[in-house]
Amino acid sequence: MNRIKKLGAVILSTLTVTSACVVGGSMSAGASGTGAGLAEWSLNAYYSGWSYVWGGATPGAVDCSGLIYSYCGGNRTSMLSDAQANGRDWGYVSSGVPRVHGLGLSRPGHVGVYIEDGMEVDARGDDYGVCYQEIGGWNNWDCWFKLTAVSYPDNGWEEFNGNYYYYENGEYIVNTQRTIDGETYYFDSKGHSGKTPTDTSAVAEAPASSGSSDNSGSSDTQSQSKPTTWSKGSNDDEVVKIQKRLAELGYYNGAIDGDFGELTDAAFRAFQAAAGLFVDGIAGSDREVLYSDNAPAKPEEKVEETTQAPAEQPAEEAPAEETPAQEATEEAPTEPAPAYPVEGDFTNAVADLQYRLADLGYFGIEITGYFGDYTSDAVMSFQLANGLIGTGELDEETYALLFSDDAVAYTAPEVEAAGAEAEQPAQADAQTESETEEQSAETPAVPSILRDAVAATQPAGVVSDSQTYSESAVKAVEKANKVTEKALEKSSALASDSATAQVKRSANVWIWLVLVAVILGVAALVLLKRDKKTRYQRYTEKKKRNAARAQLNARW
Numbered sequence: 430m431n432r433i434k435k436l437g438a439v440i441l442s443t444l445t446v447t448s449a450c451v452v453g454g455s456m457s458a459g460a461s462g463t464g465a466g467l468a469e470w471s472l473n474a475y476y477s478g479w480s481y482v483w484g485g486a487t488p489g490a491v492d493c494s495g496l497i498y499s500y501c502g503g504n505r506t507s508m509l510s511d512a513q514a515n516g517r518d519w520g521y522v523s524s525g526v527p528r529v530h531g532l533g534l535s536r537p538g539h540v541g542v543y544i545e546d547g548m549e550v551d552a553r554g555d556d557y558g559v560c561y562q563e564i565g566g567w568n569n570w571d572c573w574f575k576l577t578a579v580s581y582p583d584n585g586w587e588e589f590n591g592n593y594y595y596y597e598n599g600e601y602i603v604n605t606q607r608t609i610d611g612e613t614y615y616f617d618s619k620g621h622s623g624k625t626p627t628d629t630s631a632v633a634e635a636p637a638s639s640g641s642s643d644n645s646g647s648s649d650t651q652s653q654s655k656p657t658t659w660s661k662g663s664n665d666d667e668v669v670k671i672q673k674r675l676a677e678l679g680y681y682n683g684a685i686d687g688d689f690g691e692l693t694d695a696a697f698r699a700f701q702a703a704a705g706l707f708v709d710g711i712a713g714s715d716r717e718v719l720y721s722d723n724a725p726a727k728p729e730e731k732v733e734e735t736t737q738a739p740a741e742q743p744a745e746e747a748p749a750e751e752t753p754a755q756e757a758t759e760e761a762p763t764e765p766a767p768a769y770p771v772e773g774d775f776t777n778a779v780a781d782l783q784y785r786l787a788d789l790g791y792f793g794i795e796i797t798g799y800f801g802d803y804t805s806d807a808v809m810s811f812q813l814a815n816g817l818i819g820t821g822e823l824d825e826e827t828y829a830l831l832f833s834d835d836a837v838a839y840t841a842p843e844v845e846a847a848g849a850e851a852e853q854p855a856q857a858d859a860q861t862e863s864e865t866e867e868q869s870a871e872t873p874a875v876p877s878i879l880r881d882a883v884a885a886t887q888p889a890g891v892v893s894d895s896q897t898y899s900e901s902a903v904k905a906v907e908k909a910n911k912v913t914e915k916a917l918e919k920s921s922a923l924a925s926d927s928a929t930a931q932v933k934r935s936a937n938v939w940i941w942l943v944l945v946a947v948i949l950g951v952a953a954l955v956l957l958k959r960d961k962k963t964r965y966q967r968y969t970e971k972k973k974r975n976a977a978r979a980q981l982n983a984r985w
Contacts, residue, residue: 462501464531464581465589470500471531471542471550472590475561476656481552493540496552496559497533503578509535512574518599519574522564526573528600528620529581530589534570543573545589546619548662556981561660586632591664593622593632619688658713663689671712674719675700679727695798699775702799703728707980728773769823774800782823785831786811790839814839 462470474496479489486495486505494505504511512519512533526532532543534551541551544561551568553560564570575581582596594601594616595609601620606613615623626632659667668687675681681696694710701708703725704718718724770779779800786792791807791814805821812827813819815837830836 462531462579463587464529464575464579465587467497467500467531467542467576467579468544468550469590471496471559472544472561474552475550475559476658478657479552479559481555481558491552491559493552496550497540497542497576501576501578503576508533508540508576509572509574511577515577517575517577519572522570522573526564528603529575530587530594530601531576531579531581533574533576534564534568534572535574536569536571539568541568541570544662546662561662563661586626588632592620593626594620595622619690621688658711659689660711661689661691661694668693671697671716671719674724678724695775698799699727699773700725702775702801703773707984708799709984713984769825769828770800771822772800772802772805779804782831783807789831789836810839811836 474488474491477489479491479496481492482490482495483492484495485491486498488499491499494508497503497508498505509519518527520527522534526543526547528545529543530545534541534543534549539551541549543549543564547563548561549564549568549570550559550561552558553568562568581599583599584596587594587596587601595607595614596602602616603620604616604618606615608614609626610628612627614626617623656663656665656667659665659671664687666687668689669685671689672681672683672685672687672693675693675696676685678700680700681693683690683692683696689712697712698708698710700719701710701715704715706715706718712719770776770782775798777798780796780798782800783792783796783798783804786804786807787796789811791811792804794803808823808827809819809821811817811831812821815830817827817830
């Protein structure tokens with residue numbers, strides 16, 4: 430069935446392109462929409478769950494360029510080149526994106542729509558549909574441009590997504606105030622006006638789609654449909670409800686303004702992590718858990734437990750009767766210890782901690798700002814490498830050393846192992862010379878034989894946990910040799926020369942038998958441990974892939 434649908438889409442797109450060429454060639458002659466209108470059209474496609482269909486350009490079934498074409502028409506095959514050829518403004522995303530609604534975004538083989546505040550919408554593929562997220566990550570856009578088939582304001586009011594903006598010199602203004610027609614207006618960091626303009630007739634409205642006559646009546650119906658998910662950039666009554674509930678649970682302490690901004694996003698992600706949900710910052714079906722009576726409250730800080738524990742220990746050694754001076758000392762107020770990030774936090778302080786651990790080589794994944802198991806393991810590795818107790822939790826000593834110049838960076842085990850292998854020949858020679866004077870001619874060189882057997886089972890340049898076991902076995906055999914030597918010396922004083930020689934030969938036979946058993950045991954232990962790790966890693970990777978696939982299926 431999927432093959433039939435794709436074949437039908439290919440035939441439909443081919444007929445569309447052919448008819449366009451026959452009727453009039455290029456369709457990018459005039460602007461047929463506004464930037465704010467295109468941005469609202471794209472957001473509606475995301476909230477309505479439009480599907481991705483290669484070659485599609487009708488509401489509900491579009492590809493990347495079809496999403497734009499379904500609103501305003503224009504040149505589908507080369508939108509960026511068309512804009513450049515017609516003298517439209519464009520630039521590189523790495524240098525910053527202008528504050529303009531509905532700009533086009535481009536990278537090789539893909540286009541999208543810029544919404545505002547660093548957010549974009551694009552029709553991504555069969556497995557994703559229409560997506561709404563921040564610029565960067567999966568879509569590392571190269572260029573922004575003003576579409577030829579879209580008009581953009583230079584100066585004046587514009588309405589977008591229920592908010593009012595004021596444009597000056599081609600961009601809407603932010604973090605400022607203006608007196609317009611005798612009335613003073615304040616604009617926040619996103620450009621939202623604090624109140625509605627007195628003269629709404631001067632506000633540029635977002636027109637409905639004019640790319641196709643079949644779509645002329647669909648805009649009103651689509652714009653009235655209620656969104657099913659809320660995330661960063663959303664702004665309505667449902668966001669107010671989400672903020673209130675997050676505040677009740679202790680995750681949110683900002684203003685209840687209905688604006689799904691940075692604070693709301695961080696609070697909702699922290700709630701998802703505490704509830705065991707997939708952490709993506711999207712409030713969809715997760716709201717059922719959020720509004721339920723079983724919604725988890727924000728975990729309490731663990732700092733008080735760590736500061737009270739040392740204070741209880743001296744109390745056991747105190748005398749039975751306390752003096753007034755001691756009572757006064759205990760009742761004296763103490764300064765609270767600084768609150769360091771703890772497991773479960775989702776803050777900027779955790780992000781700073783992760784950046785520092787990454788600089789020192791202990792943190793190797795993307796900076797998230799969430800204190801989870803991976804961050805705890807990284808802290809523990811730093812503590813152990815710097816001579817501290819490995820708890821995985823931040824305390825005053827760990828925090829001070831971590832951000833000091835004396836912090837020891839992570840050293841890869843491969844480098845140490847390579848150095849150890851380079852020094853082994855010299856150490857072996859020195860050990861052989863020193864042991865020659867202590868051991869008899871009949872005593873075998875046990876340590877060197879064990880090390881050769883263990884080294885044969887290990888890949889070059891790798892130091893495994895099994896070497897610890899082999900070193901312990903070597904030391905045990907060395908001690909056994911010394912005990913055997915002493916026993917032989919005592920027996921030689923009591924027996925004849927021939928009896929002593931017979932005892933030594935018998936002892937040597939038993940020693941060799943013990944050596945063979947130890948070598949085979951160590952080799953078997955190393956091989957079993959490596960096989961167990963390999964099977965566990967394969968099981969873990971398979972489990973992660975299945976979980977990721979299940980999450981994607983649930984979302985899309």
